[in-house]
Amino acid sequence: MFNLIRRDVILQKRLLMLFIPCLLFLIIMDANPAFIFLFASIYIPFNTYAYDEKTETNILLNSLPYTRNEIIASRYLGALVYMVLAVAITSLILLLFNRSFTIIDIALSIGLFLLFVAIALPLFYIFKPGYISPILMFSFIFLAIIGPRIVSFAADHLTVVTNFLINLSNPILYTGSALAALTVYGASWGFTTFVYKYKAL
Protein backbone atom coordinates (compact mmCIF):
# COMPACT_ATOMS: atom_id res chain seq x y z
CA MET A 1 0.00 0.00 0.00
CA PHE A 2 2.75 2.41 0.97
CA ASN A 3 4.40 1.50 -2.33
CA LEU A 4 1.32 2.59 -4.21
CA ILE A 5 1.46 5.99 -2.54
CA ARG A 6 5.20 6.34 -3.03
CA ARG A 7 4.72 5.47 -6.69
CA ASP A 8 3.20 8.90 -7.33
CA VAL A 9 6.48 10.63 -6.53
CA ILE A 10 8.42 8.37 -8.90
CA LEU A 11 5.84 8.92 -11.61
CA GLN A 12 6.00 12.64 -11.31
CA LYS A 13 9.64 13.40 -10.80
CA ARG A 14 9.65 15.91 -13.62
CA LEU A 15 6.37 17.56 -12.70
CA LEU A 16 7.61 17.90 -9.15
CA MET A 17 10.47 20.07 -10.34
CA LEU A 18 7.83 22.52 -11.54
CA PHE A 19 6.07 22.45 -8.20
CA ILE A 20 8.17 25.13 -6.45
CA PRO A 21 8.32 27.46 -9.49
CA CYS A 22 4.52 27.27 -9.76
CA LEU A 23 4.16 28.17 -6.10
CA LEU A 24 6.60 31.04 -6.46
CA PHE A 25 4.69 32.29 -9.46
CA LEU A 26 1.43 32.31 -7.49
CA ILE A 27 3.12 34.12 -4.60
CA ILE A 28 4.58 36.76 -6.88
CA MET A 29 1.18 37.15 -8.54
CA ASP A 30 -0.12 37.88 -5.06
CA ALA A 31 -2.70 35.11 -5.16
CA ASN A 32 -4.96 34.44 -2.20
CA PRO A 33 -3.09 32.23 0.31
CA ALA A 34 -6.04 29.86 0.54
CA PHE A 35 -5.90 29.39 -3.20
CA ILE A 36 -2.15 28.74 -3.07
CA PHE A 37 -2.69 26.06 -0.43
CA LEU A 38 -5.45 24.50 -2.48
CA PHE A 39 -3.38 24.50 -5.65
CA ALA A 40 -0.41 22.94 -3.84
CA SER A 41 -2.55 20.18 -2.33
CA ILE A 42 -4.17 19.25 -5.59
CA TYR A 43 -0.97 19.29 -7.61
CA ILE A 44 0.28 15.70 -7.01
CA PRO A 45 -3.01 13.81 -6.60
CA PHE A 46 -4.51 15.37 -9.67
CA ASN A 47 -1.58 14.44 -11.87
CA THR A 48 -1.72 10.88 -10.56
CA TYR A 49 -5.38 10.57 -11.43
CA ALA A 50 -4.58 11.62 -14.96
CA TYR A 51 -2.26 8.60 -15.11
CA ASP A 52 -4.63 6.27 -13.36
CA GLU A 53 -7.59 6.74 -15.64
CA LYS A 54 -5.57 5.04 -18.40
CA THR A 55 -6.63 1.45 -18.98
CA GLU A 56 -3.03 0.23 -19.14
CA THR A 57 -2.27 1.59 -15.68
CA ASN A 58 -5.26 -0.24 -14.27
CA ILE A 59 -4.24 -3.45 -15.99
CA LEU A 60 -0.73 -3.13 -14.59
CA LEU A 61 -1.79 -2.37 -11.03
CA ASN A 62 -4.36 -5.15 -11.03
CA SER A 63 -1.88 -7.68 -12.36
CA LEU A 64 0.52 -6.89 -9.54
CA PRO A 65 -0.22 -8.37 -6.12
CA TYR A 66 -2.58 -5.63 -5.00
CA THR A 67 -6.28 -5.92 -4.33
CA ARG A 68 -8.72 -3.49 -5.85
CA ASN A 69 -9.60 -2.19 -2.41
CA GLU A 70 -5.95 -1.37 -1.77
CA ILE A 71 -5.62 0.48 -5.05
CA ILE A 72 -8.56 2.74 -4.21
CA ALA A 73 -7.46 3.13 -0.58
CA SER A 74 -4.03 4.25 -1.76
CA ARG A 75 -5.69 6.99 -3.84
CA TYR A 76 -7.70 8.35 -0.93
CA LEU A 77 -4.98 8.00 1.71
CA GLY A 78 -2.34 9.22 -0.72
CA ALA A 79 -4.33 12.39 -1.35
CA LEU A 80 -4.29 13.08 2.39
CA VAL A 81 -0.57 12.39 2.73
CA TYR A 82 0.33 14.67 -0.17
CA MET A 83 -2.05 17.32 1.10
CA VAL A 84 -0.27 17.42 4.47
CA LEU A 85 3.13 17.62 2.77
CA ALA A 86 1.94 20.29 0.37
CA VAL A 87 0.48 22.42 3.15
CA ALA A 88 3.74 22.13 5.12
CA ILE A 89 5.91 23.10 2.16
CA THR A 90 3.62 25.93 1.13
CA SER A 91 3.54 27.33 4.67
CA LEU A 92 7.31 27.26 4.75
CA ILE A 93 7.65 29.11 1.47
CA LEU A 94 5.03 31.68 2.44
CA LEU A 95 6.93 32.28 5.67
CA LEU A 96 10.20 32.65 3.79
CA PHE A 97 8.61 35.23 1.54
CA ASN A 98 7.14 36.99 4.51
CA ARG A 99 3.59 36.56 3.23
CA SER A 100 0.96 36.46 5.92
CA PHE A 101 -1.58 33.70 6.06
CA THR A 102 -3.98 32.39 8.68
CA ILE A 103 -5.11 29.02 9.94
CA ILE A 104 -8.43 29.87 8.30
CA ASP A 105 -6.72 29.94 4.90
CA ILE A 106 -5.36 26.47 5.49
CA ALA A 107 -8.64 25.14 6.88
CA LEU A 108 -10.57 26.58 3.96
CA SER A 109 -8.21 25.10 1.40
CA ILE A 110 -8.23 21.70 3.11
CA GLY A 111 -12.00 21.70 3.17
CA LEU A 112 -12.21 22.59 -0.52
CA PHE A 113 -9.51 20.05 -1.35
CA LEU A 114 -11.36 17.21 0.40
CA LEU A 115 -14.52 18.20 -1.39
CA PHE A 116 -12.79 18.40 -4.73
CA VAL A 117 -11.15 14.97 -4.36
CA ALA A 118 -14.40 13.46 -3.08
CA ILE A 119 -16.21 14.64 -6.18
CA ALA A 120 -13.46 14.20 -8.76
CA LEU A 121 -12.02 10.80 -7.85
CA PRO A 122 -15.12 8.67 -8.45
CA LEU A 123 -15.52 10.29 -11.87
CA PHE A 124 -12.20 8.82 -12.99
CA TYR A 125 -13.49 5.35 -12.32
CA ILE A 126 -16.97 5.84 -13.72
CA PHE A 127 -16.37 7.57 -17.03
CA LYS A 128 -14.36 6.54 -20.04
CA PRO A 129 -10.69 7.53 -20.06
CA GLY A 130 -9.61 10.67 -21.81
CA TYR A 131 -12.43 13.06 -20.98
CA ILE A 132 -12.19 13.63 -17.30
CA SER A 133 -8.83 15.33 -16.83
CA PRO A 134 -9.54 18.23 -19.17
CA ILE A 135 -13.06 18.67 -17.80
CA LEU A 136 -11.82 18.74 -14.23
CA MET A 137 -8.94 21.05 -15.02
CA PHE A 138 -11.35 23.46 -16.64
CA SER A 139 -13.93 23.30 -13.88
CA PHE A 140 -11.23 23.77 -11.24
CA ILE A 141 -10.03 26.99 -12.84
CA PHE A 142 -13.59 28.09 -13.45
CA LEU A 143 -14.55 27.48 -9.82
CA ALA A 144 -11.43 29.20 -8.54
CA ILE A 145 -12.47 32.32 -10.43
CA ILE A 146 -16.22 32.15 -9.88
CA GLY A 147 -16.26 30.48 -6.44
CA PRO A 148 -15.36 33.53 -4.30
CA ARG A 149 -17.96 35.61 -6.14
CA ILE A 150 -20.65 33.02 -5.43
CA VAL A 151 -19.69 33.05 -1.77
CA SER A 152 -19.85 36.84 -1.49
CA PHE A 153 -23.10 36.88 -3.43
CA ALA A 154 -24.52 34.29 -1.07
CA ALA A 155 -23.25 36.24 1.93
CA ASP A 156 -25.11 39.33 0.75
CA HIS A 157 -28.32 37.70 -0.31
CA LEU A 158 -28.88 34.58 1.74
CA THR A 159 -28.91 36.30 5.08
CA VAL A 160 -30.71 33.50 6.88
CA VAL A 161 -27.93 31.06 6.15
CA THR A 162 -25.13 33.50 6.83
CA ASN A 163 -26.72 34.66 10.05
CA PHE A 164 -26.99 31.08 11.17
CA LEU A 165 -23.34 30.47 10.37
CA ILE A 166 -22.16 33.69 11.98
CA ASN A 167 -24.07 32.92 15.14
CA LEU A 168 -22.39 29.55 15.52
CA SER A 169 -19.43 29.64 17.86
CA ASN A 170 -16.12 29.14 16.10
CA PRO A 171 -15.31 25.70 17.58
CA ILE A 172 -18.70 24.38 16.51
CA LEU A 173 -18.36 25.86 13.05
CA TYR A 174 -14.91 24.37 12.53
CA THR A 175 -15.62 20.93 13.92
CA GLY A 176 -18.90 20.91 12.06
CA SER A 177 -17.30 21.65 8.71
CA ALA A 178 -14.40 19.29 9.38
CA LEU A 179 -16.84 16.49 10.15
CA ALA A 180 -18.94 17.31 7.11
CA ALA A 181 -15.88 17.31 4.83
CA LEU A 182 -14.63 14.01 6.26
CA THR A 183 -18.05 12.42 5.92
CA VAL A 184 -18.26 13.38 2.27
CA TYR A 185 -14.69 12.13 1.75
CA GLY A 186 -15.42 8.79 3.42
CA ALA A 187 -18.65 8.32 1.49
CA SER A 188 -16.83 9.01 -1.75
CA TRP A 189 -14.15 6.46 -0.79
CA GLY A 190 -16.78 3.80 -0.13
CA PHE A 191 -18.56 4.59 -3.36
CA THR A 192 -15.41 4.42 -5.50
CA THR A 193 -14.36 1.14 -3.89
CA PHE A 194 -17.73 -0.30 -4.83
CA VAL A 195 -17.57 0.97 -8.41
CA TYR A 196 -14.02 -0.25 -8.93
CA LYS A 197 -14.73 -3.70 -7.55
CA TYR A 198 -16.96 -4.56 -10.49
CA LYS A 199 -15.14 -2.62 -13.17
CA ALA A 200 -14.06 -4.66 -16.21
CA LEU A 201 -10.49 -3.93 -17.25
Next chain:
Amino acid sequence: MDNVVELNNVTKQFKDFSVTDLNLQVKRGFVHGFIGANGAGKSTTIKMMMNLLKPDAGDVKVFGLDYKSHEKEIKERIGFVYDGNVFFEGMNLKDIKRIVAPAYKHWDDDVFKKYIDQFELPLNKSIKRFSKGMQMKASLAIALSHHAELIIMDEPTAGLDPIFRRELLELLQEIMIDGNRTIFFSTHITTDLDRIADYIAFINKGQLIFNKTIHEVSESYAIVKGRKELLDRDTEKAFVNIHQSSVGFEALTDDLAGAENTFGDSAVIERATLEDIMYYMKGGMQHV
Protein backbone atom coordinates in the same frame (compact mmCIF):
# COMPACT_ATOMS: atom_id res chain seq x y z
CA MET B 1 -0.63 -34.24 -12.04
CA ASP B 2 -1.98 -31.03 -10.55
CA ASN B 3 -3.59 -28.10 -12.26
CA VAL B 4 -2.17 -24.62 -11.90
CA VAL B 5 -5.21 -22.97 -13.42
CA GLU B 6 -8.72 -24.32 -13.51
CA LEU B 7 -11.64 -22.66 -15.24
CA ASN B 8 -14.90 -24.42 -14.45
CA ASN B 9 -18.00 -23.70 -16.55
CA VAL B 10 -16.90 -20.12 -17.00
CA THR B 11 -19.20 -17.81 -18.91
CA LYS B 12 -18.67 -14.17 -19.75
CA GLN B 13 -21.18 -12.22 -21.76
CA PHE B 14 -20.50 -9.06 -23.74
CA LYS B 15 -22.82 -7.09 -25.96
CA ASP B 16 -21.71 -8.68 -29.20
CA PHE B 17 -19.59 -11.60 -28.01
CA SER B 18 -19.48 -14.17 -25.30
CA VAL B 19 -17.29 -16.88 -23.86
CA THR B 20 -19.55 -19.74 -22.91
CA ASP B 21 -19.20 -22.64 -20.53
CA LEU B 22 -15.44 -22.75 -20.69
CA ASN B 23 -13.66 -25.61 -18.95
CA LEU B 24 -9.91 -25.37 -19.11
CA GLN B 25 -7.13 -26.90 -17.06
CA VAL B 26 -3.52 -25.75 -17.17
CA LYS B 27 -1.16 -28.42 -15.89
CA ARG B 28 1.85 -27.68 -13.74
CA GLY B 29 5.27 -27.93 -15.35
CA PHE B 30 4.21 -27.65 -19.00
CA VAL B 31 4.12 -25.09 -21.76
CA HIS B 32 0.57 -24.41 -22.88
CA GLY B 33 -0.19 -22.72 -26.16
CA PHE B 34 -3.54 -21.02 -26.42
CA ILE B 35 -4.65 -20.55 -30.01
CA GLY B 36 -7.61 -19.08 -31.77
CA ALA B 37 -8.43 -16.48 -34.40
CA ASN B 38 -8.58 -12.77 -33.57
CA GLY B 39 -11.65 -12.18 -31.45
CA ALA B 40 -12.08 -15.84 -30.52
CA GLY B 41 -11.89 -15.08 -26.79
CA LYS B 42 -8.20 -15.54 -25.98
CA SER B 43 -7.68 -12.20 -24.27
CA THR B 44 -10.99 -12.47 -22.43
CA THR B 45 -9.96 -15.86 -21.08
CA ILE B 46 -6.56 -14.56 -20.00
CA LYS B 47 -8.14 -11.53 -18.35
CA MET B 48 -10.38 -13.84 -16.36
CA MET B 49 -7.32 -15.85 -15.28
CA MET B 50 -5.75 -12.61 -14.06
CA ASN B 51 -8.96 -11.41 -12.38
CA LEU B 52 -9.08 -8.33 -14.60
CA LEU B 53 -12.51 -9.53 -15.67
CA LYS B 54 -14.94 -11.34 -13.46
CA PRO B 55 -16.88 -14.20 -15.04
CA ASP B 56 -20.68 -13.95 -15.03
CA ALA B 57 -20.90 -17.60 -14.05
CA GLY B 58 -18.52 -20.41 -13.18
CA ASP B 59 -15.32 -20.21 -11.15
CA VAL B 60 -11.65 -19.53 -11.71
CA LYS B 61 -9.02 -21.19 -9.53
CA VAL B 62 -5.32 -20.48 -9.71
CA PHE B 63 -2.93 -22.68 -7.70
CA GLY B 64 -6.11 -24.19 -6.29
CA LEU B 65 -7.03 -20.83 -4.71
CA ASP B 66 -9.84 -18.47 -5.60
CA TYR B 67 -9.43 -14.76 -6.18
CA LYS B 68 -12.06 -13.76 -3.70
CA SER B 69 -9.95 -14.56 -0.66
CA HIS B 70 -6.44 -15.12 -2.05
CA GLU B 71 -5.92 -12.45 -4.68
CA LYS B 72 -2.52 -11.33 -3.42
CA GLU B 73 -1.09 -14.80 -2.86
CA ILE B 74 -2.09 -15.77 -6.38
CA LYS B 75 -0.62 -12.72 -8.06
CA GLU B 76 2.63 -13.00 -6.10
CA ARG B 77 3.20 -16.23 -8.00
CA ILE B 78 2.26 -15.04 -11.50
CA GLY B 79 4.47 -13.28 -14.01
CA PHE B 80 2.56 -11.51 -16.76
CA VAL B 81 3.41 -10.24 -20.22
CA TYR B 82 0.78 -8.42 -22.28
CA ASP B 83 0.54 -7.58 -25.92
CA GLY B 84 0.77 -3.81 -25.51
CA ASN B 85 2.97 -1.86 -23.16
CA VAL B 86 1.21 -1.57 -19.82
CA PHE B 87 4.05 0.25 -18.13
CA PHE B 88 3.95 3.99 -17.70
CA GLU B 89 4.93 5.27 -21.09
CA GLY B 90 7.23 8.14 -20.39
CA MET B 91 9.26 6.30 -17.78
CA ASN B 92 12.54 4.45 -18.01
CA LEU B 93 13.11 0.89 -16.91
CA LYS B 94 14.88 1.92 -13.72
CA ASP B 95 11.83 3.82 -12.47
CA ILE B 96 9.44 1.11 -13.60
CA LYS B 97 11.46 -1.37 -11.60
CA ARG B 98 11.27 0.99 -8.61
CA ILE B 99 7.48 0.86 -8.84
CA VAL B 100 7.02 -2.82 -9.63
CA ALA B 101 9.71 -4.44 -7.47
CA PRO B 102 8.35 -3.47 -4.04
CA ALA B 103 4.99 -4.97 -4.98
CA TYR B 104 6.49 -8.47 -4.87
CA LYS B 105 7.73 -10.20 -1.75
CA HIS B 106 10.13 -12.37 -3.74
CA TRP B 107 11.55 -9.79 -6.11
CA ASP B 108 15.13 -10.74 -6.99
CA ASP B 109 17.34 -7.87 -8.11
CA ASP B 110 20.16 -10.17 -9.22
CA VAL B 111 17.88 -12.06 -11.57
CA PHE B 112 16.54 -8.78 -12.94
CA LYS B 113 20.08 -7.51 -13.57
CA LYS B 114 20.94 -10.78 -15.26
CA TYR B 115 18.10 -10.41 -17.74
CA ILE B 116 18.79 -6.72 -18.32
CA ASP B 117 22.35 -7.65 -19.28
CA GLN B 118 21.28 -10.65 -21.32
CA PHE B 119 18.69 -8.63 -23.25
CA GLU B 120 20.97 -5.59 -23.50
CA LEU B 121 18.25 -3.28 -22.24
CA PRO B 122 19.06 0.35 -21.46
CA LEU B 123 17.92 1.33 -17.95
CA ASN B 124 17.76 5.06 -18.52
CA LYS B 125 15.95 5.26 -21.82
CA SER B 126 12.24 6.06 -21.84
CA ILE B 127 10.27 2.90 -22.54
CA LYS B 128 8.13 4.51 -25.22
CA ARG B 129 11.26 4.89 -27.32
CA PHE B 130 11.91 1.14 -27.09
CA SER B 131 11.25 -0.98 -30.16
CA LYS B 132 8.44 -3.52 -29.95
CA GLY B 133 10.97 -6.28 -29.35
CA MET B 134 12.70 -4.35 -26.60
CA GLN B 135 9.39 -3.62 -24.89
CA MET B 136 8.64 -7.31 -24.95
CA LYS B 137 12.06 -8.09 -23.45
CA ALA B 138 11.50 -5.50 -20.75
CA SER B 139 8.11 -6.98 -19.81
CA LEU B 140 9.67 -10.41 -19.80
CA ALA B 141 12.57 -9.34 -17.59
CA ILE B 142 10.08 -7.96 -15.08
CA ALA B 143 7.85 -11.05 -15.30
CA LEU B 144 10.79 -13.37 -14.65
CA SER B 145 12.38 -11.51 -11.75
CA HIS B 146 10.17 -12.53 -8.88
CA HIS B 147 10.40 -16.31 -9.11
CA ALA B 148 6.91 -16.68 -10.55
CA GLU B 149 5.62 -20.22 -10.90
CA LEU B 150 3.16 -19.37 -13.62
CA ILE B 151 3.97 -17.12 -16.56
CA ILE B 152 0.90 -15.85 -18.40
CA MET B 153 1.48 -14.15 -21.71
CA ASP B 154 -1.03 -12.60 -24.08
CA GLU B 155 0.28 -12.64 -27.65
CA PRO B 156 3.94 -12.24 -26.69
CA THR B 157 5.17 -12.90 -30.21
CA ALA B 158 2.76 -10.59 -32.05
CA GLY B 159 4.58 -7.92 -34.01
CA LEU B 160 8.03 -9.41 -33.44
CA ASP B 161 10.42 -10.29 -36.21
CA PRO B 162 11.13 -14.00 -36.81
CA ILE B 163 14.61 -13.88 -35.34
CA PHE B 164 13.50 -12.35 -32.12
CA ARG B 165 10.52 -14.73 -31.98
CA ARG B 166 12.91 -17.62 -32.10
CA GLU B 167 15.13 -16.08 -29.42
CA LEU B 168 12.09 -15.63 -27.22
CA LEU B 169 11.03 -19.25 -27.67
CA GLU B 170 14.52 -20.42 -26.80
CA LEU B 171 14.44 -18.31 -23.69
CA LEU B 172 11.10 -19.79 -22.70
CA GLN B 173 12.56 -23.24 -23.09
CA GLU B 174 15.44 -22.21 -20.89
CA ILE B 175 13.21 -21.01 -18.07
CA MET B 176 11.23 -24.25 -18.25
CA ILE B 177 14.28 -26.19 -17.12
CA ASP B 178 13.18 -25.30 -13.63
CA GLY B 179 10.56 -28.07 -13.60
CA ASN B 180 8.12 -26.29 -11.35
CA ARG B 181 7.32 -23.55 -13.82
CA THR B 182 4.27 -23.39 -16.04
CA ILE B 183 3.83 -21.20 -19.09
CA PHE B 184 0.50 -20.32 -20.60
CA PHE B 185 0.58 -18.13 -23.66
CA SER B 186 -1.82 -17.12 -26.37
CA THR B 187 -0.76 -16.68 -29.95
CA HIS B 188 -2.11 -16.79 -33.43
CA ILE B 189 1.25 -17.64 -34.93
CA THR B 190 0.92 -21.38 -34.70
CA THR B 191 4.41 -22.24 -35.88
CA ASP B 192 5.66 -20.92 -32.54
CA LEU B 193 3.92 -23.78 -30.84
CA ASP B 194 5.39 -26.70 -32.74
CA ARG B 195 8.68 -25.68 -31.27
CA ILE B 196 7.87 -25.49 -27.59
CA ALA B 197 4.29 -26.24 -26.58
CA ASP B 198 3.39 -29.42 -24.69
CA TYR B 199 -0.32 -28.68 -24.66
CA ILE B 200 -2.51 -26.85 -27.12
CA ALA B 201 -5.81 -25.29 -26.15
CA PHE B 202 -7.91 -24.08 -29.03
CA ILE B 203 -10.73 -21.59 -28.64
CA ASN B 204 -13.16 -20.69 -31.39
CA LYS B 205 -16.02 -18.19 -31.17
CA GLY B 206 -15.89 -18.19 -27.39
CA GLN B 207 -15.93 -21.95 -27.04
CA LEU B 208 -13.07 -24.25 -26.16
CA ILE B 209 -12.73 -26.79 -28.97
CA PHE B 210 -9.97 -28.86 -27.39
CA ASN B 211 -7.16 -28.87 -24.86
CA LYS B 212 -4.81 -31.69 -25.77
CA THR B 213 -1.14 -32.58 -25.85
CA ILE B 214 0.52 -31.59 -29.09
CA HIS B 215 0.99 -35.29 -29.74
CA GLU B 216 -2.70 -36.06 -29.36
CA VAL B 217 -3.57 -33.23 -31.71
CA SER B 218 -1.35 -34.54 -34.46
CA GLU B 219 -2.66 -38.06 -33.86
CA SER B 220 -6.30 -37.11 -34.22
CA TYR B 221 -6.59 -34.28 -36.75
CA ALA B 222 -6.03 -34.79 -40.45
CA ILE B 223 -6.85 -33.26 -43.80
CA VAL B 224 -8.59 -35.55 -46.26
CA LYS B 225 -8.53 -34.72 -49.98
CA GLY B 226 -10.45 -36.63 -52.59
CA ARG B 227 -12.97 -36.74 -55.40
CA LYS B 228 -16.49 -35.51 -54.79
CA GLU B 229 -18.01 -38.92 -55.34
CA LEU B 230 -16.52 -40.05 -52.03
CA LEU B 231 -18.81 -37.73 -50.12
CA ASP B 232 -22.19 -38.93 -49.02
CA ARG B 233 -24.28 -38.60 -45.92
CA ASP B 234 -22.30 -41.28 -44.10
CA THR B 235 -18.78 -40.27 -45.00
CA GLU B 236 -19.50 -36.60 -44.33
CA LYS B 237 -20.02 -37.48 -40.67
CA ALA B 238 -16.29 -38.01 -40.32
CA PHE B 239 -15.55 -34.36 -40.96
CA VAL B 240 -15.49 -31.23 -38.90
CA ASN B 241 -15.69 -29.02 -41.96
CA ILE B 242 -15.63 -29.61 -45.69
CA HIS B 243 -14.44 -27.30 -48.46
CA GLN B 244 -15.75 -28.35 -51.87
CA SER B 245 -14.71 -27.30 -55.33
CA SER B 246 -16.06 -28.37 -58.73
CA VAL B 247 -13.81 -31.41 -58.90
CA GLY B 248 -13.10 -32.47 -55.36
CA PHE B 249 -13.12 -31.73 -51.67
CA GLU B 250 -10.76 -30.99 -48.84
CA ALA B 251 -11.96 -31.63 -45.34
CA LEU B 252 -10.78 -31.67 -41.76
CA THR B 253 -11.40 -34.68 -39.59
CA ASP B 254 -10.79 -35.03 -35.88
CA ASP B 255 -10.68 -38.80 -36.15
CA LEU B 256 -7.62 -39.76 -38.16
CA ALA B 257 -7.98 -43.50 -37.56
CA GLY B 258 -11.65 -43.46 -38.52
CA ALA B 259 -10.94 -41.55 -41.72
CA GLU B 260 -8.21 -44.02 -42.69
CA ASN B 261 -10.72 -46.78 -42.14
CA THR B 262 -13.43 -45.17 -44.22
CA PHE B 263 -11.42 -43.91 -47.15
CA GLY B 264 -8.42 -46.20 -47.24
CA ASP B 265 -6.41 -45.47 -50.34
CA SER B 266 -9.23 -43.75 -52.22
CA ALA B 267 -8.42 -40.37 -50.67
CA VAL B 268 -5.24 -38.52 -49.71
CA ILE B 269 -4.90 -38.19 -45.96
CA GLU B 270 -2.39 -35.73 -44.51
CA ARG B 271 -1.50 -34.62 -41.02
CA ALA B 272 -3.28 -31.36 -40.22
CA THR B 273 -1.18 -28.46 -39.02
CA LEU B 274 -2.51 -26.21 -36.27
CA GLU B 275 -3.10 -23.60 -38.93
CA ASP B 276 -5.20 -26.06 -40.93
CA ILE B 277 -7.26 -26.78 -37.86
CA MET B 278 -7.80 -23.08 -37.13
CA TYR B 279 -8.67 -22.40 -40.75
CA TYR B 280 -11.26 -25.15 -41.05
CA MET B 281 -12.76 -24.48 -37.64
CA LYS B 282 -13.24 -20.83 -38.46
CA GLY B 283 -15.91 -21.98 -40.91
CA GLY B 284 -17.82 -23.38 -37.95
CA MET B 285 -18.45 -26.87 -36.72
CA GLN B 286 -20.34 -28.80 -39.35
CA HIS B 287 -21.32 -32.12 -37.96
CA VAL B 288 -23.90 -33.08 -40.54
